[in-house]
Amino acid sequence: MATRELLSPAQRLQFTEIPHFITPRDLARYYTFNNDELRVIKQRRRPHNRLGFAVQLCYLRFPGRVWSLGEIVPESVLFYIASQLKIDPTIIREYS
Template identity: 50%
Template sequence: MYLRARELLTPDQRKDFLLIPSTLSNWELAYYYTLTQDDIEVIRRRRRDHNRLGFAIQICLFRYPGWSLSDIKNVPDKVINYVANQLQVDASEF
């Protein structure tokens, strides 16, 4: 019989690790969440605005903090608005 492996993070630490800070500076926002022209070309192939925005958010979250959208519970409005502006879509589509 195998013993359970020791947990490295407590549940609270794990929750904090998956959290995107809502206090990102403008520099951090631009550094982590600016889409390249290649990104935008791929994103524009999606059919509707809500698909484009969701796909773009997913790409951005893979880059920082490195998790998928299903792992992140809340994406700050500041991030959604920043990405939506780059795609010229309404942020409420997310």
């Protein structure tokens, strides 16, 4: 018996990708850390590990999956996360 796809590949991407243009409201909604999260993030020793761990947390929150190896984080999201941690966003390249 043939199965039927409910979503097209383009529709499926909408649910699994962060849009390259994200509104300031959505940035604040999905990617603002509370005090408990900041405490856990700051337990990481090096700045690039803190930033990478924070990005992983954000990806779990929205779009609801892990950050894939080699995937480029949209610049607005990366800068928003890094500004909360007071870390240079360019060090994300050191996170492995």
